[in-house]
Amino acid sequence: MQRLDGGSAVPPHLAGGIVALGNFDGFHLGHQAVVARAVAIARAERRPALVATFDPHPRAFFRPDTPPFRLTTIEQRLALFAAAGVDAAVVFHFDEQLAALTAEAFVAERLVRNLGVAGVVTGEDFTFGRAKGGTVGVLAELGRIGGFATEAMAPVELDGGPVSSSRIRDALREGRTAEATRLLTRPFAIAGEVIHGDKVGRTIGYPTANVAMGDYLRPAYGIYAVRGRLEDGRVLQGAANLGIRPQFTPPKELLEPHFFDFAGDLYGQRIEVELVEYLRPEAKFDGLKALMTQMDADCARARAVLASLD
Structure with missing residues (x-):
């Protein structure tokens, strides 16, 4: 699996891919479902399968004094992405320049120009762009304009509730390691x-x-x-x-x-x-x-x- 800089154009052989897009901190069951769907579409359409993530986490950028909250380092996530069978991982460096991009500019510059996406898969609660102006609905409309397909995955349910990074954090803070392990799958x-x-x-x-x-x-x-x-x-x-x-x-x-x-x-x-x-x-x-x-x-x-x- 290749690691790519989200600020640059991807190599030609990885352009036109299906991209799983999100923060993916923890790479839990729900994240795995998003990536698995992107890989399945890519294989069916004989396209490259990519994961795009952000580092540092936007929360750490906007609130640098927030208590530590990360479930995975970027190195751990990359290893997990590789094990999920993707061809490349795109890392968007989250800085002032990226934070200032509108949803429209992010799609035009980062997804269409740099990645040449043919399709994007996200979780249905994914937001992006300046002031979180981009939602999955906005992404779908921009995809129709830009000529790429989009799909938003519903949360995965386990043990009576949706799997989420915040739920895993709560379980770990309370010493409920077995629950965290089930949600993370490790x-x-x-x-x-x-x-x-x-x-x-x-x-x-x-x-x-x-x-x-x-x-x-x-x-x-x-x-x-x-x-x-x-x-x-x-x-x-x-x-x-x-x-x-x-x-x-x-x-x-x-x-x-x-x-x-x-x-x-x-x-x-x-x-x-x-x-x-x-x-x-x-x-x-x-x-x-x-x-x-x-x-x-x-x-x-x-x-x-x-x-x-x-």
């Missing part, structure tokens, strides 16, 4: 470089691979059963503390996975940590001995949870 995963910490864990028999939270949504603070995916493809099992470590001072927000039966050096490596199951909230204990007793219990429970999924 565990929520945090990717980042392993950084040096205080190295307290190794002194009590629980070395950790510390990862900063960055722009990711903050799920419920607490202890999780986790899987770690390393750069070389290995998958490790473990337990992780996500939060501010109330046992130690000063408070420091980190994701700190301890991987079972692993003794390698991960500093400087990029890993991805899946939050498989929320075990308990963060807590402060009466000394290190009490903490270690609880950590033993947490790890035993995490092992049992992860073993049940194999």
Whole structure:
């Protein structure tokens, strides 16, 4: 799969494609349905299948002080798009210039001129253009004028409600990892470089691979059963503390996975940590001995949870 800059014309062999258009943060069941429909149309019409997304997220551009909310990095989304079978991903850099484009200008300049679209598939709640002036109805009319087809997909329903990124965020904030996993079709995963910490864990028999939270949504603070995916493809099992470590001072927000039966050096490596199951909230204990007793219990429970999924 090729990554393309949405500010430039696509290569000739990718022009005239069917484009799935949206933010796609999280790439959940609903997003997957939009992309799958675009791929199906493209294959039936023997055209290229593309996904077009925005980075940074428009919300982060317009409200830079908003608390972190991202479910995926652009790198994670690109990997998910590739797995969905598209030929290319177009990344629109969301900046002042893009924000200033009217819906009509966005379609004319970015979709028609740069991408040469033959068709566009979106979710039915998709909006675009300056002041969100573009709706799926506006897009359909502009498509009729511009000579390309449009289709708006209804939300996917699961467990009695529509699948949405906001619903997933709420579930993660409340520690409902199983629900988030069903909506995403995979565990929520945090990717980042392993950084040096205080190295307290190794002194009590629980070395950790510390990862900063960055722009990711903050799920419920607490202890999780986790899987770690390393750069070389290995998958490790473990337990992780996500939060501010109330046992130690000063408070420091980190994701700190301890991987079972692993003794390698991960500093400087990029890993991805899946939050498989929320075990308990963060807590402060009466000394290190009490903490270690609880950590033993947490790890035993995490092992049992992860073993049940194999």
